[in-house]
Amino acid sequence: MLNIENLLSKHFAGETLPEEEKLIAKFKLENPEEYQAFKVFWTEDRISMKNVDQSKAWENITKKAQKIHGNDAPKIQPSISRPSIYRKLAVAVSIAAMFLLISTVGLRFYQQYNASNQLAVADGGEMKKIALEDGSTVYLNKNAKLHYPSQFESDERQVTLEGEAFFEIAKDAHRPFRINTVHSVVEVLGTSFNIDTETNQTEISVATGKVKIKSLKNDESAILTPNQSALLNKNQLEVFATKDQNYLAWKTGIFNFEKASLNQVVKELNGFYNNKIILSNQEADCQLSSSFNQLELKDVLEIIQLSCKLKLETKNGNYELH
Amino acid sequence: MELPQTLKDLFQNNYTALCNYAAVMTKDKHLAEDIVQDVFIHLWEKDKFNQLDKPEAFLLKCVRNKCIDHLRSHKRKNETLVEDFIIEVQDRPSNLKEEEILPLLHYFIGKLPPKTQKVFLMSRQQKMTYKEIAEELNLSYKTIENQMGSALKKLRILLQQHNYLPLAIILFQ
Numbered sequence: 312m313l314n315i316e317n318l319l320s321k322h323f324a325g326e327t328l329p330e331e332e333k334l335i336a337k338f339k340l341e342n343p344e345e346y347q348a349f350k351v352f353w354t355e356d357r358i359s360m361k362n363v364d365q366s367k368a369w370e371n372i373t374k375k376a377q378k379i380h381g382n383d384a385p386k387i388q389p390s391i392s393r394p395s396i397y398r399k400l401a402v403a404v405s406i407a408a409m410f411l412l413i414s415t416v417g418l419r420f421y422q423q424y425n426a427s428n429q430l431a432v433a434d435g436g437e438m439k440k441i442a443l444e445d446g447s448t449v450y451l452n453k454n455a456k457l458h459y460p461s462q463f464e465s466d467e468r469q470v471t472l473e474g475e476a477f478f479e480i481a482k483d484a485h486r487p488f489r490i491n492t493v494h495s496v497v498e499v500l501g502t503s504f505n506i507d508t509e510t511n512q513t514e515i516s517v518a519t520g521k522v523k524i525k526s527l528k529n530d531e532s533a534i535l536t537p538n539q540s541a542l543l544n545k546n547q548l549e550v551f552a553t554k555d556q557n558y559l560a561w562k563t564g565i566f567n568f569e570k571a572s573l574n575q576v577v578k579e580l581n582g583f584y585n586n587k588i589i590l591s592n593q594e595a596d597c598q599l600s601s602s603f604n605q606l607e608l609k610d611v612l613e614i615i616q617l618s619c620k621l622k623l624e625t626k627n628g629n630y631e632l633h
Numbered sequence: 634m635e636l637p638q639t640l641k642d643l644f645q646n647n648y649t650a651l652c653n654y655a656a657v658m659t660k661d662k663h664l665a666e667d668i669v670q671d672v673f674i675h676l677w678e679k680d681k682f683n684q685l686d687k688p689e690a691f692l693l694k695c696v697r698n699k700c701i702d703h704l705r706s707h708k709r710k711n712e713t714l715v716e717d718f719i720i721e722v723q724d725r726p727s728n729l730k731e732e733e734i735l736p737l738l739h740y741f742i743g744k745l746p747p748k749t750q751k752v753f754l755m756s757r758q759q760k761m762t763y764k765e766i767a768e769e770l771n772l773s774y775k776t777i778e779n780q781m782g783s784a785l786k787k788l789r790i791l792l793q794q795h796n797y798l799p800l801a802i803i804l805f806q
Contacts, residue, residue, distance in 0.1 A: 316785040348797065353785070358738070361653055372644070379674070
């Protein structure tokens with residue numbers, strides 16, 4: 312009978328036989344998330360288990376509990392009665408067994424002398440513009456967060472991004488600009504581009520200059536030039552010509568639609584106009600070829616109404632089209 | 634005053650593992666024990682330990698939250714904590730964050746039954762081969778294989794219980 316857990320654990324320990332590897336490959340294909348999760352735990356070697364004195368800890372807890380409940384309770388009966396010498400010894404042993412420094416290979420602390428780290432959050436439903444010390448500018452889309460220092464290091468510039476932002480990076484050949492996201496490091500070679508991170512993927516679109524993306528998994532990398540995009544997801548790095556010409560609209564308010572379906576138009580507009588447009592008839596068969604250049608929402612809606620012969624209704628602060 | 638047996642049982646089965654988790658999170662063994670003890674006291678105070686659906690998962694969550702609170706309030710002013718992103722790109726299940734893995738690993742190890750724990754540590758910490766472990770412990774190769782398989786199974790259950798993995802049924806022909 313096949314025991315997949317036996318096989319998997321053997322696989323990660325390097326103990327499998329060649330014919331067993333085929334089964335592992337099948338499992339990996341069918342259960343990629345689980346495979347990776349197991350792999351992570353099975354190949355982590357920064358293990359340092361500590362000894363604790365459970366009975367002493369329990370005593371502590373009982374003592375504290377008694378304090379909380381007042382002194383009307385009977386005297387504490389320890390579950391194990393020990394002579395006092397043992398107690399002292401137990402303390403000495405637990406100090407001696409104090410664990411040694413866990414390797415901090417996994418974490419780096421940057422000591423920045425003149426800098427304090429900053430956190431910019433685009434809350435309040437608005438975009439936020441941030442000027443960085445080196446002359447770079449970052450435009451945060453709604454709810455995006457940027458961690459950055461007020462002073463960059465002397466050999467590199469690093470920030471951390473959650474959400475979507477547009478970067479205009481000042482050229483500095485001596486200090487590469489690196490953007491950390493949940494699953495990637497984007498190295499910038501003096502350029503401007505849009506980066507959108509979600510839990511499962513990161514999308515990058517280049518406007519000007521060049522962007523290099525490194526996959527830390529397998530040394531795969533790509534260099535993007537203007538009008539190119541890349542999608543980083545579960546297992547791959549995909550480069551393609553930028554499809555969505557309105558990807559910067561959230562920042563510029565400029566939309567260009569060419570024979571776009573109504574659904575698509577509403578979806579994209581909602582990104583900028585805070586989800587206020589509701590399309591009650593999803594099947595509405597209408598194509599739009601229009602440009603909106605930073606218009607007021609009501610003007611946009613008027614155009615759509617006329618083009619698609621729809622009626623507009625205001626409900627609860629939202630605009631319903633049908 | 635004698636504390637309730639249910640609470641004590643929870644304590645016996647989880648204290649060490651929780652302390653190891655907290656010690657990795659906070660990098661402070663004594664603080665770790667304080668945190669875990671506080672969680673048990675809190676549990677007792679609020680009289681919750683009898684009504685919990687998944688008490689062990691609850692305990693872990695409480696300890697985790699307390700550790701995070703501590704780390705937040707103690708982040709020193711002129712330091713930037715930067716996760717080392719030299720990790721596999723997109724390899725993680727989306728609910729499992731990089732910084733959670735090491736503490737969770739220590740909790741997982743702490744929860745293994747003694748024999749399994751010993752074999753696991755010899756394999757994964759000391760990097761011994763199954764053959765070497767078998768020889769060292771005077772057991773059969775198959776036994777080692779089974780112990781490690783059993784450990785992985787426990788890991789899978791742990792990850793599912795804490796919602797780090799979707800519940801999946803592995804069917805195999």
